[in-house]
Amino acid sequence: MVKVMEKRIIHVDMDAFYAQVEQNDNKAYRGKPVIVGGRSFSRGVVSTASYEARKYGVHSAMAMKVAHQKCPDGIFLRARFDRYREISAQIRDIFLSYTDIVEPLSLDEAYLDITHLVNRKRSARMIALEIQSKIYETTGLTSSAGVSYNKYLAKIASGMNKPSGTTVIDYENVQELLWSLDIGDFPGVGKVTEETMKSKGILTGKDLYDWSKDALILEFGKRGESLYNKARGIGTAMLQKDRIRQSIGKETTFSYDRNEDEELLRVLLSLSGEVSKRLKDKDMAGRVVTVKIRNRDFSTHTKQTMLSNPVYQTEEIYEFASKLYMDLKDPVTPVRLIGVTVSGLETRVYRNMTIYDFI
Ligand code: TTP
Ligand code: MG
Numbered sequence: 001m002v003k004v005m006e007k008r009i010i011h012v013d014m015d016a017f018y019a020q021v022e023q024n025d026n027k028a029y030r031g032k033p034v035i036v037g038g039r040s041f042s043r044g045v046v047s048t049a050s051y052e053a054r055k056y057g058v059h060s061a062m063a064m065k066v067a068h069q070k071c072p073d074g075i076f077l078r079a080r081f082d083r084y085r086e087i088s089a090q091i092r093d094i095f096l097s098y099t100d101i102v103e104p105l106s107l108d109e110a111y112l113d114i115t116h117l118v119n120r121k122r123s124a125r126m127i128a129l130e131i132q133s134k135i136y137e138t139t140g141l142t143s144s145a146g147v148s149y150n151k152y153l154a155k156i157a158s159g160m161n162k163p164s165g166t167t168v169i170d171y172e173n174v175q176e177l178l179w180s181l182d183i184g185d186f187p188g189v190g191k192v193t194e195e196t197m198k199s200k201g202i203l204t205g206k207d208l209y210d211w212s213k214d215a216l217i218l219e220f221g222k223r224g225e226s227l228y229n230k231a232r233g234i235g236t237a238m239l240q241k242d243r244i245r246q247s248i249g250k251e252t253t254f255s256y257d258r259n260e261d262e263e264l265l266r267v268l269l270s271l272s273g274e275v276s277k278r279l280k281d282k283d284m285a286g287r288v289v290t291v292k293i294r295n296r297d298f299s300t301h302t303k304q305t306m307l308s309n310p311v312y313q314t315e316e317i318y319e320f321a322s323k324l325y326m327d328l329k330d331p332v333t334p335v336r337l338i339g340v341t342v343s344g345l346e347t348r349v350y351r352n353m354t355i356y357d358f359i
Contacts, residue, residue, distance in 0.1 A: 013155075033073070035048075035076050036077050132164075179209060186230060189227075196219075250341075259333075268340060287308075287311075288307070296334045
């Protein structure tokens with residue numbers, strides 16, 4: 001029998017990232033409840049809260065207004081994304097000094113495959129601790145790490161002993177841990193699935209474990225099998241080093257050539273909507289909008305605009321795309337293809353806010 005080399009994966013996640021950066025950069029904020037969020041008091045939401053503020057019940061995605069009510073003496077700060085990006089780059093360099101196989105998930109978390117570094121004298125846990133110390137020495141910030149033999153278990157592990165935790169999930173403790181886990185804490189179980197599961201009586205990992213594969217497939221479709229496996233500690237997803245894409249675009253070729261601005265702009269709006277949806281799915285936004293037009297004679301023209309703030313909403317993309325279209329479109333030549341692309345992509349750090357909270 002061929003023995004397959006078991007993988008060792010580390011998931012690193014910074015503790016209360018934005019808030020900790022603010023506390024680290026300003027001594028007066030240390031040990032105090034710090035809440036980082038959108039500017040607008042009426043519409044803004046909390047990006048994150050320091051552990052001191054979490055004691056008051058303040059958490060990510062809560063309306064700022066509610067956070068003020070819960071923690072009136074808190075220190076409320078605007079997010080400084082450039083600073084967070086700078087620190088994120090320092091952390092990434094540390095990861096890359098250990099392994100090439102790094103999959104960043106957002107500014108403050110990443111998976112690392114360190115299988116090749118492990119030997120009898122150097123366990124995966126020791127490597128995780130080393131990485132956490134390096135991060136602390138370089139940035140002054142604490143992080144939590146999870147170690148396991150696949151991605152989703154490493155992610156569960158990193159969340160188990162926050163802040164400053166280092167947690168290993170191995171064959172010996174995996175089933176017990178998964179059984180007692182709240183179903184909402186399984187990676188990949190979003191709010192909607194969580195609600196469906198709870199309505200079916202699946203509250204913990206044990207409840208999930210008790211469902212047959214067939215029943216899960218019947219109820220949750222394609223994801224059923226993965227859920228069945230996840231309840232058993234089985235995860236096969238590979239690390240995706242290059243998951244950060246360079247551009248997201250959508251184009252359409254007409255069955256007959258078109259020349260009406262109104263009609264072409266309507267198509268452009270719908271393409272902008274599709275690009276926006278894919279950007280949102282990937283938590284990305286981009287600073288360059290490009291429009292491409294191919295004419296009846298197959299001549300192809302593109303024009304792009306560089307923006308100071310990254311965009312991802314349909315209306316934002318369309319606003320720039322429609323201007324580019326007006327510049328490109330030759331009034332007398334019918335169009336056979338039209339497309340819109342957003343590039344210059346970066347991870348969308350203000351996930352649950354609109355860009356207008358920050359400008
Ligand atoms: P998280 O790692 O989810 O949270 P955190 O680092 O603040 O706290 P924890 O110790 O629990 O890991 O997110 C990282 C950063 O992303 C966070 O500091 C702020 C930002 N963020 C948002 O802007 N909106 C959100 O809803 C969440 C969850 C995070
Ligand atoms: Mg974090």
